[in-house]
Amino acid sequence: MIDKIAWIYIKDNRVLCTLTKGNDTYYVPGGKREIFENDVEALTREVKEELSVELDIDTLKYYGVFKAQAHGKPEGTIVKMTCYMAEYIGDLKSAGEIAEFAWLGYKELDTLAPVKKLLFQDLYDKGLIN
DSSP, X not given: OEEEEEEEOEETTEEEEEEETTXXXXXXXXXXXXXXXXXXXXXXXXXXXXXXXXXXXXXXXXXEEEEXXXXXXXXXXXXXEEEEEXXXXXXXXXXXXXXXXXXXXXXXXXXXXXXXXXXXXXXXXXXXXX
16 A cells, blocks of 8 residues: 555645646645655655745644546555645745646546545535635
């Protein structure tokens, strides 16, 4: 199982997503934990590396866990994505491995990896995105 951490940020009923250089699928910002990192440490590091902003830890809220087939991996490889919501400090700017970021809604469901589709469906069902 691939264990990932993800940041959900919603603006105007759309979710902030990133496109990694050389990839064709958008992802929610985040990634894998380093050895000995907890969720908060991993999430703040990943978001800073990808989008050059600091998460406002005082606003951090657990959202949920989603599991699905890992995009681009052999059949049966499952990704577990633990999601958090939080405000941020700074100006969003693609950095490191990120080619661009975009605001995606439910209509863009088909452009997402399987586990992100589950997340977007959940956000849509709760009326958080359209």
